[in-house]
Amino acid sequence: MHKSRLAGFIIDCDTNDLDAAAGFWAKVLGAPVQHAADLSKSPYVELNMPAGEPYVEVQKVDHASRVHIDIESDDVDAEVVRLEKLGARRITAIKKWVVLEAPTGQRFCVVPVVSADFAARAHAWNEDK
Amino acid sequence: MHKSRLAGFIIDCDTNDLDAAAGFWAKVLGAPVQHAADLSKSPYVELNMPAGEPYVEVQKVDHASRVHIDIESDDVDAEVVRLEKLGARRITAIKKWVVLEAPTGQRFCVVPVVSADFAARAHAWNEDK
Numbered sequence: 001m002h003k004s005r006l007a008g009f010i011i012d013c014d015t016n017d018l019d020a021a022a023g024f025w026a027k028v029l030g031a032p033v034q035h036a037a038d039l040s041k042s043p044y045v046e047l048n049m050p051a052g053e054p055y056v057e058v059q060k061v062d063h064a065s066r067v068h069i070d071i072e073s074d075d076v077d078a079e080v081v082r083l084e085k086l087g088a089r090r091i092t093a094i095k096k097w098v099v100l101e102a103p104t105g106q107r108f109c110v111v112p113v114v115s116a117d118f119a120a121r122a123h124a125w126n127e128d129k
Numbered sequence: 130m131h132k133s134r135l136a137g138f139i140i141d142c143d144t145n146d147l148d149a150a151a152g153f154w155a156k157v158l159g160a161p162v163q164h165a166a167d168l169s170k171s172p173y174v175e176l177n178m179p180a181g182e183p184y185v186e187v188q189k190v191d192h193a194s195r196v197h198i199d200i201e202s203d204d205v206d207a208e209v210v211r212l213e214k215l216g217a218r219r220i221t222a223i224k225k226w227v228v229l230e231a232p233t234g235q236r237f238c239v240v241p242v243v244s245a246d247f248a249a250r251a252h253a254w255n256e257d258k
Contacts, residue, residue: 006178067197103150121179
């Protein structure tokens with residue numbers, strides 16, 4: 001048995017000014033940026049969402065801007081297998097996460113557990129069923 | 130003064146089988162569909178997300194599949210003005226909501242209040258500042 005849940009979403013921005021993009025979304029959502037962008041370390045800027053709400057990160061990307069969903073799981077590999085059985089297609093693995101594509105075309109990611117309340121709020125999946 | 134907050138997100142699907150698309154995302158998220166699709170009434174199927182989490186709806190669309198954010202507000206017009214000042218571009222109004230485009234290209238919507246706990250959790254914006 002493994003668990004998973006919606007962890008948050010990533011606002012993918014095709015931009016040369018990640019700080020400006022993060023600043024825009026921070027003001028839209030009322031969720032301040034956690035830090036200035038430092039592309040030498042990471043393409044992400046996290047926003048300070050209220051406790052209990054999904055995380056939101058603004059990412060610099062080299063493809064068209066979009067929004068994608070992150071699923072967190074205590075067993076990324078098992079979750080990917082579960083999602084593939086549902087019809088998702090595995091695209092690639094990056095560091096500790098896996099990029100999938102839905103039958104309807106949206107890309108989304110499976111990532112290791114991030115939320116403090118994961119155990120209480122996640123869905124348990126029985127692979128034998 | 131008006132208020133707004135992240136309400137949820139819409140999974141826009143370029144599909145001829147909205148039930149299948151909604152069923153996929155329901156199983157991904159562990160959030161059952163609330164009802165079968167009825168395109169004669171609505172292009173949306175709502176998923177039963179846990180209380181306190183953002184709402185998720187699966188929508189049949191005629192453009193490329195994507196995910197978009199919904200912002201809820203007790204004053205849609207004032208919120209649109211606020212967002213335009215941040216750099217968003219107003220695209221169109223549909224029924225009671227307004228479609229905007231971020232400087233980085235993502236479309237998103239401002240909708241009337243949906244969440245039961247809106248008043249407690251929303252951000253207050255002072256238009257005079």
